[in-house]
Amino acid sequence: MFDSVFLLIVVLALVALPSFIIQRKQRRHLDKIREIQDSVVIGDTIVTTAGLHAVVRGISETTVELETASGVVSTWEKYAILRNITQEPVSDIATP
Numbered sequence: 001m002f003d004s005v006f007l008l009i010v011v012l013a014l015v016a017l018p019s020f021i022i023q024r025k026q027r028r029h030l031d032k033i034r035e036i037q038d039s040v041v042i043g044d045t046i047v048t049t050a051g052l053h054a055v056v057r058g059i060s061e062t063t064v065e066l067e068t069a070s071g072v073v074s075t076w077e078k079y080a081i082l083r084n085i086t087q088e089p090v091s092d093i094a095t096p
Helices: 002-038
Strands: 046-049 053-059 063-069 072-077 081-084
Touching: 002 081, 046 063
Parallel strands: none
Antiparallel strands: 046 053, 046 081, 053 063, 063 072
């Protein structure tokens, strides 16, 4: 009886532990994205979840106005911002 209970606990731990670790990693990633969305300022160059590269021209509590071409401005939800290129550190690019 004790062996079957112990085996059940071990199997449950083996199933639950990876799930817990993955959830923590996803939560940290989402927290980082929310921080990026909250730190956007007018003039930043951003990338949306759809892959659109644009310059922020206006900000409200839940939306941003993005300029994709000269004079072309559209309104997007702040949650669509995935990356802020302006605030990303410049990586070392290897030169040939």
